[in-house]
Amino acid sequence: MADQRNNNPPPRQHLLTPAPGHQPQGEGLVERKTPVAVPLWHIVPRMAGYGVVLFIVWAVLTIMFPNVFTRSSERAVVNSPVSLVTSPVEGIVMKQMVAAGQPFMANQPLMIVQNPNIDRSLFVDLTGKKLDNQQRYDSAKARLESNRRLLAATDSDLQRYNSAAQREHAARVRALEARVAVAKAQEDQQQEVVNRNQNMQWAGAVSEAYTNASRYQLSMLSNAKAAAKAELDNAVGVSEAARNKVYASSTDGPSASLAQRRQVLNAENAQLTAELEQLETYGKEVDKLLAAEQERIDRLSNLEIRSTESGTIEDLIAQPGMRVAAGATLARASNCSQTRVVAVFPRGLSDSLLPGARLNVHVDGLPTPLPASVAEILPRAPDGDQARYFVPFPPIEKNEIYVIAKLNRPLGNLPDKPASGVVPAAAAGQQASSGHCGMGRWARVTLNQSWLGQLRASLS
Known part of the structure; x- marks a missing residue:
């Protein structure tokens, strides 16, 4: 086997011929590979797949944590x-008295x-x-x-009878004095x-019987x-009593009757005087009620319609010449x-949208946002509640709520021309009627809270 390894030919080396004018660096020659260009249609599907995955991840996180990933409302x-x-x-x-679109002050006559x-x-x-x-007063006064x-x-008569008595x-x-003197x-x-x-x-000239006689x-x-003397004293007493208006003798009978009649007349006159005062007071009260009722009739016959608060007439429902019923609406202000x-807003943001929570309102047509706060939260708004606006x-859709935001300062009048930008299709009709106080203009409401603060609040 060692012989076989030794008999194997050495590996072949490919020598690259250098280009003309090119000097190789170093002593050895290095083999270079030419890069192969990848076609664009190979990358597009891969990027699309990544985008779909990221969208799915974002959608899942948005559904699971709406109070973290959702901070504003475009439907406002x-x-x-x-x-x-x-x-x-x-x-x-x-x-x-006040045309449509004109402002008015509190208690100013409108119609x-x-x-x-x-x-x-x-x-x-x-x-x-x-x-x-x-009539009762005149009768009592005549009496x-x-x-x-x-x-x-x-x-x-009493004075004459007293003088005679x-x-x-x-x-x-x-x-009687003369009789007493005699x-x-x-x-x-x-x-x-x-x-x-x-x-x-005592001298013996007459008897004792003669002396006793x-x-x-x-x-x-x-x-x-x-x-x-007794009759004189009685007469003096009767005279003194008569002078003191005490009639004790038959001679003073007419004077006594006249004095009693005088007392009855004085008592009746006192009663009539009190009755006249009472009737006069009652008459004055009735006159006051009559004057107030007459004023009410005059006022209601040509009633000036007023408002307790200032504002602006938006539209007139009753025109001059129309007949209206009691309680009918004449105008809306x-x-x-x-x-x-x-x-x-999503219902999941209810904990962050408590009354008093700070908001930023970006009104269409204004360059800067307006500070506001949550005034009211409505799970739904039936026609009765919406009729108040x-x-x-x-x-609204499922799992959404209405948030009523109150601006920290009055908005005032805005120019009729809305700011350039994309207007939601559902707002096209309302956007065209915007103007006074910016009513009907669409806005974007954002929570005045950082993303980190929302994350902490959601985790807590």
């Missing part, structure tokens, strides 16, 4: 809540609605109460005037007779004097300070 529209201008009464629209068939039952009822109260005249006549009392007192003089005279008879009896006459005169952005919401 600038919107604004609808402020309805309604009529509280039925009637005919007579005048329009005038005339209602000739307004309910006036309360006004008629109050008018009837006022007339009835006026009071009559009582006052009767009281004046009663006072005059006082004169009669004075005459009686004087007569009785006293007779008593004194008889006392002298008794004293003289007593002296004569004179004493008896003295006692009779003393009793008569005492009776006259918007307020740029309440501009919202309605965006569609001017622009219809973007369409």
